[in-house]
Amino acid sequence: MLFGSDNISGVCPEVMDAILSVNVGTASSYGNDAATEMMNATFNEFFETPVTAFPVFTGTTANALSVAALCPSWGAVFCHESSHLAVDECGAPEFYTGGAKLVTLPGQHAKIDVTSLKASISSLHVGNPHEVQPAVISITQINEAGVTYSLDQIREFADIAHESGLYLHIDGSRFANACVALDCSPAEMTWQCGADAMSFGASKNGAMCAEAVVFFREELAQGFMYRHKRGGHLLAKMRFISIQLETYMRNEVWHRNAAHANAMAKRLSRGLELLPGIELSHKTEGNLVFVKFSEAIRQRLGQNGYEAYAGQPRTRLAASFDTSV
Amino acid sequence: MLFGSDNISGVCPEVMDAILSVNVGTASSYGNDAATEMMNATFNEFFETPVTAFPVFTGTTANALSVAALCPSWGAVFCHESSHLAVDECGAPEFYTGGAKLVTLPGQHAKIDVTSLKASISSLHVGNPHEVQPAVISITQINEAGVTYSLDQIREFADIAHESGLYLHIDGSRFANACVALDCSPAEMTWQCGADAMSFGASKNGAMCAEAVVFFREELAQGFMYRHKRGGHLLAKMRFISIQLETYMRNEVWHRNAAHANAMAKRLSRGLELLPGIELSHKTEGNLVFVKFSEAIRQRLGQNGYEAYAGQPRTRLAASFDTSV
Amino acid sequence: MLFGSDNISGVCPEVMDAILSVNVGTASSYGNDAATEMMNATFNEFFETPVTAFPVFTGTTANALSVAALCPSWGAVFCHESSHLAVDECGAPEFYTGGAKLVTLPGQHAKIDVTSLKASISSLHVGNPHEVQPAVISITQINEAGVTYSLDQIREFADIAHESGLYLHIDGSRFANACVALDCSPAEMTWQCGADAMSFGASKNGAMCAEAVVFFREELAQGFMYRHKRGGHLLAKMRFISIQLETYMRNEVWHRNAAHANAMAKRLSRGLELLPGIELSHKTEGNLVFVKFSEAIRQRLGQNGYEAYAGQPRTRLAASFDTSV
Amino acid sequence: MLFGSDNISGVCPEVMDAILSVNVGTASSYGNDAATEMMNATFNEFFETPVTAFPVFTGTTANALSVAALCPSWGAVFCHESSHLAVDECGAPEFYTGGAKLVTLPGQHAKIDVTSLKASISSLHVGNPHEVQPAVISITQINEAGVTYSLDQIREFADIAHESGLYLHIDGSRFANACVALDCSPAEMTWQCGADAMSFGASKNGAMCAEAVVFFREELAQGFMYRHKRGGHLLAKMRFISIQLETYMRNEVWHRNAAHANAMAKRLSRGLELLPGIELSHKTEGNLVFVKFSEAIRQRLGQNGYEAYAGQPRTRLAASFDTSV
Secondary structure, eight states, X not given: OOOSOGGGXXXXXXXHHHHHHTOSSOOOSTTOSXXXXXXXXXXXXXXXXXXXXXXXXXXXXXXXHHHHHHSOTTEEEEEETTOHHHHSSTTHHHHHHXXXXXXXXXXXXXXXXXXXXXXXXXXXXXXXXXXXXXXXXXXXXXXXXSOOOOHHHHHHHHHHHHHTTOEEEEEETTHHHHHHHHTOOHHHHTGGGTOOEEEEEOGGXXXXXXXXXXXXXXXXXXXXXXXXXXXXXXXXXXXXXXXXXXXXXXXXXXXXXXHHHHHHHHHHHHHHHHSTTEEESSOOOSSEEEEEEOHHHXXXXXXXXXXXXXXXXXXXXXXXXXXXX | OOOSOGGGSOOOHHHHHHHHHTOSSOOOSTTOSHHHHHHHHHHHHHHTSOOEEEEEXXXXXXXXXXXXXXXXXTEEEEEETTOHHHHSSTTHHHHHHTSOEEEEEOOGGGOOOHHHHHHHHHHSOTTOTTSOEEEEEEEESSOTTSOXXXXXXXXXXXXXXXXXXXXXXXEETTXXXXXHHHTOOHHXXXXXXXXXXXXXXXXXXXXXXXXXXXXXXXXXGTTHHHHHHHTTOOOTTTHHHHHHHHHHHGGGHHHHHHHHHHHHHHHHHHHHHHSTTEEESSOOOSSEEEEEEOHHHHHHHHHTTOOOOOSSSSEEEEOOTTOOO | OOOSOGGGSOOOHHHXXXXXXXOSSOOOSTTOSHHHHHHHHHHHHHHTSOOEEXXXXXXXXXXXXXXXXXXXXXXXXXXXXXXXXXXXXXXXXXXXXXXXXXXXXXXXXXXXXXXXXXXXXXXXXXXXXXXXXXXXXXXXXXXXXXOOOOHHHHHHHHHHHXXXXXXXXXXXXXXXXXXXXXXXXXXXXTGGGTOOEEEEEOGGGTOSSOXXXXXXXXXXXXXXXXXXXXXXXXXXXXXXXXXXXXXXXXXXXXXXXXXXXXXXXXXXXXXXXXXXXXXXXXXXXXXXXXXXXXXXXXXXXXXXXXXOOOSSSSEEEEOOTXXXX | OOOSOGGGSOOOHHHHHHHHHTOSSOOOSTTOSHHHHXXXXXXXXXXXXXXXXXXXXXXXXXXHHHHHHHOOTTEEEEXXXXXXXXXXXXXXXXXXXXXXXXXXXXXXXXXXXXXXXXXXXXHSOTTOTTSOEEEEXXXXXXXXXXXXXXXXXXXXXXXXXXXXXXXXXXXXXXXXXXXXXXXXXXXXXXXXXXXXXXXXXXXXXXXXXXXXXXXXXXXXXXXXXXXXXXXXXXXXXXXXXXXXXXXHHGGGHHXXXXXXXXXXXXXXXXXXXXXXXXXXXXXXXXSEEEEEEOHHHHHHHHHTTOOOOOSSSSEEEEXXXXXXX
C-alpha cells in the first residue's frame, strides 16, 4: 500500500476499457468525432445544465487556462496561500494570463478566510490604474488540506465575487471526492452555488490524462477555443481523451472511485487516530489524510514500506480509487 | 479507406499494448518512474548521442516550446510560408516566445528557398534595436508538401544558421516518414547535419498522444523544465506517455509504421498517376500525396467514400501506419 | 539643411513655450492636473466628437498599445509589408498583444493592395481554432512612402473591416501632413471615414515627446488605462506631456508645422525633378521625398553635407516644421 | 506648501535650462546624438565605474524592465509587501517578465525582514519544476516608508542573493535622498555593496521625465536594447531626455536637490514632533515624513491648505527640491 499521492495510481478498468474500445478504425481528428460529441452531451447531463467544456491533459492547464479566460492581464486572482494555483504550477496562471497577479490569502485548513478575502478585495481600488484590478476568486474543492467548503460557504464566495464584478472559479482537481464527502451532486456544488467556471479533474480519480475546463456561462467561453489551441492543448486524436471523460462521468465511475478513495482514507484515518503519538492535522473528509507522526512511528512506517512525502512538518497520505484494504 | 489525415488513425497495437502493460500498480508521478527512465535512455540510443528530451502531447506544443527555447521574444524565426508553424498553430509560437516574429519565406514544394532565406536574414540588421533579431531557422522534414530536404540541404541550412548565430530547428512531426524516404537514421538526419533541436513526432505514426521536444545540445535545454511545466505539459501519470515514446522508438515500430505508410502512399500515388484527369502536385516521397483531381473524378471519389480536405485547390491524401491495401 | 528624418528636428517654439509655462508651482500627478483636463477637452474639439485619448511618449507605444486594445492575442493584424508596425518596432505589437500575428501585405507605394487584403482576410477561417483570427486592419496615413490614402480609400478599408468584424486602425504618426495634403480635417480623415482608433503623432511635427492613442468608440478604451500604466506609460509629471498635445492641437500649430514641412518637401521635390539623373520613387504628397539618385549625384550631395539614409536602393528625404529654404 | 508627493513639483531650473539648451538645430535621433554620448560618459563618472544605462520615462518602466532583464518568466522576485514594485505598478513587472511571480515579504518600516527573506528563498526548491525559481531580490532605497537600508544591510542582501545565484536590484526612485541621508556616494550605495542593477530615479527630484535602468555588470544588459525598444521606450528625440539625466548628475544637481528636500522633511518632522497628538510612524531619514495625526489636527491642517493622502491610517508628507520654508 502506497499513499504518496493519488497520482501514483494507474487508470481504472472502465476508463482503460473505453480507451481500447475507441481504438477501432478512423475518426476525425481535433474533436470532430463521435466520442467527443458524446462527451459534450454527457457534460450537459452531468451538470444538469448546458455547459461548455474543453478537455485538457493536466490540472495545471485546466487551472491556468480557466483563470486566463476569466482574468485580464491586469487582474488579481484571490486564492489561498497554499493553493495549488499559487504554489504548485510554476507560475502557469501568470503565464497564461499575460502577467496577472495571484493575491494569496490566509485561512485555516487551506480554506480562504472570508474576512481576509473581503479586506483584500476592498484594499484594491477599482479604477485606480496603479493597481491590479480584482477579477477572480479561486477556491479548491476538496482543498489542499483535504477539507471541503460547505455549499453555503461556496454560495458566500460566489456572492462576494458577483457583488464586486468578479468571477468564482473552482479548482476541482478532486471535485468528485468533495461531492462524495458532501453527498451532493456536481451541479449543486458548482453552478447552483454560483460558480462561473471550474477545473474539472479526472486524472487523480481513475483517468489517464483527462481534465477539463468547464464554463457554466457560455459567454465566458468566448474565444476560448483559440486559447486552448494556442496553448497546445487541442489533441489530434481527441477521441482518446474524450472517451476518458465520457466514461468517467457515465455510470457513476467518478462517484464509485471517489467513494472508495474517501472510504479508504476514512478507514486509514480512524486507524491512525487510535494510535498513540499520531495527530490528524485536518479533518479527513475526502481521500487525503494529513497526520503528524511522532518520530518513532515515522521510522516504523518507513520500515514497512509506506512511502510518503518526507521532510514536511506534516505527512499527507492520499487514498485512491484502487487503494486496497 | 480514408485519407483525410494520418491523425484519423488510431493507436498501433505495439503502443496500445505498452500502455496497457504499464497500467499495473503504482508509479511515481511527474516522470520519476521506470518507464520514463527507460524512455530517456532509449532516446539516447535512438539518436546515437546523449539528447535531452521532454515529452508533450501535441505537435503544436512541441513546435511552440522548442521555438521558445531557441528564440528570445525579440527574435525572428525563419520558416516556410506554408509551414505548420506559421499557418496551423493559431499563433502558438508567438504566444510561447512572448511575441517573436515568424518571417515566412517562399519556396517550391513547401521547401524554403535558400536564396530568399539568405536575403531575409541579411535584411535584418543585427544590433539595430528597431528590428527583430534573427534567431532560428525552422524546417519541416518531411514537409507540408510531403517532400524531403536532402541531408546536404539540411546541412546547408545548419551552416547558414550557425554562421549567423542562429539555431536550426526541425519540425519532425513526420520525421519517421522522412527517414524512411531518405533511407537514413534519425541521427544522420538531425544532429549529424547540424540541427540543434527538433519537434519529435509520434502521434501521426501510431502513438496516441506522444510527441517530444529534443535538444541535441544540452545547454539549449537550460530552464526548459520550467517552460514545460508552466505551459501545462508535465503529465502526472507520466508513465502513460513515456511508454508510448519508448515503444515507438524500440523494436523499429517507428520505422515499420512509416515504411508502411510511405509504401501505401507510393502505391496510391502510382495508381492515381495512371488515371486521366489527375495530376500530382508534388513528388510522393513520404506518406502524403497531393493531387489535383478533375471535377469529374472528385465527384466520383466522394460517391465512393473517400473523405478528403474539401474546397482546396489541391487535395491532400495521407496514408497511415494502418492504411490497408 | 538636413533631411535624414523629421525626428532630427527639435521642438517648435509654441510647444517649448508651453512646456515652460506649466513649470510653475505644483500640480497633481498622473494626469489629475489642469493641463491634462484642458488637453482632454481639446482632443474632443480637435476631432469634433467625444474621443478617448491616452498620451504616450513614442510612436512605437502608440501603435503597439492601440493594436493591443483592438486585437486578442490570437488575432491577426493586416498591414503593409513595409509598414512601421511590421518593420520598425522590434516586434512591439507582438509583445503588447501577447503574441498576435502581423499579416503583411503587398501594394504599390506602401499602400495596402485591396485585393490582397480581401484575399488575405478570407484565407483565414473564422472559427477554425488552428488559425489566428482576423482582428485589425492597420493603415498608415501619410504612409511610409509619403503617400496618402484618399478619404474614399479609407472608407473602403473601414467597410472591409467592419463587414468582417474587424477594426480599422490608423497609424497617424504623420497624420498632420496627410490632413494638409488632402486638405481635410482630422475628423474627416478618421472617424468620419470609419476609423476606430488611431496612433496620434505629434513628435515628428514639432512636439518633444508626445503621441497619443485615440479611440473613436469609447467602448474600445475599456481597460485601456491599465494597459497604459502597466506598460510604463503613465507619466508622473503628466502636465509636461499633456501641454505639448494641447498646444499642438490648439491654434493650428499642428497644421502650420505640417503645411510648412509639406511645402518644403514639395519645393525640394520640384527642384530635384529638374535635375538629370534623379527620379522620384513616389509622388511627394507630404513631407517625405523619395528619390533615386544616380551615383554621381549621390557623391556630390554627400560632399555638400546632405545627410540621408545610406545603402538603400532609394533615399528618403524628410522635411520638417523647421526646414529652412 | 503642498506635501502630497514629490511628483507634484515641476522641473528644477538647471534641468529646464538644459532642455532649452539642446533645442537648437538638428540632432540624430534614437540616441545617436551628442547629449546622449555625454550622458553615457557621465553615468560612468557618476558611478565611478563603467555602467550600462538606458533612459526611460517612468519609474514603472525602470522597475519592470530591470526586473525583466534579471528574471526569467518562471522566476521569483522577492520584495517587500509594501514595495512600489508589488503594489503600485499595476502588475508591470509581471507583464514585462512574461509572468514572473513577486513574492512579497513582511518587515518593519517597509524594510525586508532578513529572516523572512531567507526562509522564503529556501522554501522554493531549486530544480523543482512545480515551483517558480528564486531569481531576484529587490529593495527600495530610500524605501516606501522613507527609511534607508544601511550599507551593511545592502551588502547582506547582495550576499544572500549571490550565494543562491540571485541578483540584487535596487529600486532607486529616490536614491539621491538615500545618498544624502547616508552621506555616501552612489557607487558606495550600489555596486560597491554588490547591487547588480538599479532603477535610477531623477523625476521625483527635479527632472521632467527621466529615469534609467542601470546595469553594474555589462553582461546583464545583453539584449536589453531590444526589450527597451520593444516596450516603446526608445525616444526619437532622445537628446531631450539624455540632457535631463546628464544635467541631473553633473554639478551636484541631484545632491543639492535631495539635500534640500531631506532638510525640509527633517525640519517639518521636528516641528511636528513637538506638537501634541502627532506621532511619527517612521524615522524621517529622507524627504518623506509619515505621521499619525489626531483627528483634531487633521482637520486643522485641512483648513490650512495642506493636501495629503486621505483615508489612510497614516499620512505621508513628501518634501521636494523646491519645498520652501
